Amino acid sequence: MGADQHRMVIMRVRFPPSPTGALHIGNARTALYNWLLARGSGGQLVLRIEDTDRERSTPENVDLIFESLEWLGIDYDEGPIYQSQNAERHAGVVQQLLDEGKAYRTTAGPDVVKAYKEANDNRGFRGQEESEGAIRLRMPDEGVTVVNDIIRGETAFENVLLDDLVIARADGTPVYHLAVVVDDSDAQITHVVRGADHYSNTPKHLRIYDALGATPPTYAHLPLLHGTDGKKLSKRHGAASVSDLRNSGYLREAVVNYLALLGWGYDDKTEFFTVEELQRNFSLERVSKNPAVFDELKLRHMNGRYVRELSVEDLTARLEEFTGREGLKPAVEITQEKISTLAEFWPLAGSFYDGPSDDPKAREKFLEPPESRTALEQVRAALDGLPEPWSASSVEEALRVVPEALGMKPKAVYQPLRVTLTGTTVSPGIFDTVALLGREETLKRVGRSLEA
CATH class of the missing domain: 1.10.10.350 (Arc Repressor Mutant, subunit A)
Incomplete structure (x- = not known):
């Protein structure tokens, strides 16, 4: 019994990227925060590949995720679990909810839903059961669904304003909301730490947990990343992915350090942390709910300090790997104080060799x-x-x-x-x-x- 109780209190977090492209900086920060929580608490990190978008979820994109996580030094305890391989389990849950009368089929499309809302003072859509159509989860008309978020606090959502939630398409294929809840529940995830853009999904997910009679996890929604212009981070702000940062010659230690500070801070003075210090000090309670600004100039400044603190031998090894050239030590010795990224070395030193x-x-x-x-x-x-x-x-x-x-x-x-x-x-x-x-x-x- 004691062992069972001990297992129940172990923190289990997950990182579930969709392999539709390179690992975005925002997703990398989410992975990092989950990893720091797991490692700092003696918990476990589960890697789940959400590959249900079969057209965009390519093996090449999956490999990009693995390579990016490995480069960052983020390992995991379970996985990779592929969401597509759980399709039968998802379908079984949908059928279970239908059999229990907690879900129903309806052909109501967006126009019908809109008309219903207009006719009912913008109350949540409630459909009539039909023999075909998409499958919706029944929402209660009374009470509230309360989201307790470690970062954002408590918010109550009136159930009457929530639409009956589509959990599967007309062909029976489960949608994201259903699949993610089933997968998190089956994996016994205790804490869901994800971006604030998922916050509006949380009451929906809590209703699914309730319908399944399952215990929901603790939620924490991370602030979004913005560029220096205040707009959502994208390619126009420079590096947008871990691959971009690596190819631009940033050091993994600096990237991890900087990503950790995008929304979290230990105090007002400390900026430089080792990985061990991050694992020891990171906590969700110190994460801000305000958007964080990704400033590549600040990252470059931080990276420059890391570059200058490396031994000549270590920096030489990294530069030889980065450039694919050998015998660089003499040039490294006279350029180390002048470069802030690995990519800045060759424009300074290339003439010695070419x-x-x-x-x-x-x-x-x-x-x-x-x-x-x-x-x-x-x-x-x-x-x-x-x-x-x-x-x-x-x-x-x-x-x-x-x-x-x-x-x-x-x-x-x-x-x-x-x-x-x-x-x-x-x-x-x-x-x-x-x-x-x-x-x-x-x-x-x-x-x-x-x-x-």
Whole structure:
């Protein structure tokens, strides 16, 4: 008996994505919150793939979900359970509700429902039982259905205003509302943590639980995510999915940290959390009911701090995986302080490996003026006599005298050199750049520029 009681109090949460595309940032946050709750409470997370939309629920999209969750470090204790495989169970429940008189068939469509409401002071639709048509759950005419939400508080919905709920189509195929309740009930889910866009569904789901004689879970509806313009988060705000973030070179630790803060906060000061700290401190009671703003600039700032705190070896390994190139450590050492995402590395360091890029505007501005040629000739002369091995400090000592000797500002000397060596106006420090390229390659690139 004691063991049974212990099992009953274990928190069981679920993450039920629909595999109709990449894992959206909002859904990723929902997955993260459920995972943090499960891991922080010693509970269990169930992964359910809601794949009843057979046209859009492709194997490729399912794989995208798995890959995104794995990249975020979100594991699960049960699943994946595929909702489509429960079709027989769903159909059985629909038939049970019909047999018990708790549901009925009706051919009433939207026009009939609208006319009924207009004729009855906008009361909830109540249909007449027919031999065919969609199947609706009977709603009571008296009392209220009370939603107790951890985040949004308590709300009472008058039953008389609730339409008899469609739970299956005319062909008997159950709709979302019925399927999700049956699946959650069968899986003994104790807490349903989902987006606020599902809040209006909750009284409907509670009526289904009541009709089944099942105990409903505790609900918590998370605030929606908005862009910085206050509108619902979408592709126009930049990254819209976990795949977008990964491909943009964000670190998983930063993404998890930032997603956790979209609606939740431990205090007014702490912004940086390890995964272990999030698991220990996260609670639904600290989640706001106000919409949260996804600001990619803030994520980039946070990511930059994570990048700079990595060891050179760790960052090198990540960059080599991200770029598909090897031998990057020397360039990582001189760029780590300058990049905020993995994607920013190659534009800074690519010229070390692939040669200078070609920026016509930079070439015209910094290489074509006669004084630039004079500067490069003096640079070549200063470096030609510099003994090896070169270091940033020895290069700096050799080149510091050039601007003064020519009566030019340092930028008028070093920027033409930068464009000569990298092809662009942006690079790591010019002395670091020269030292990394080394004597042979540096003098070759300067010579090629002077001969052009």
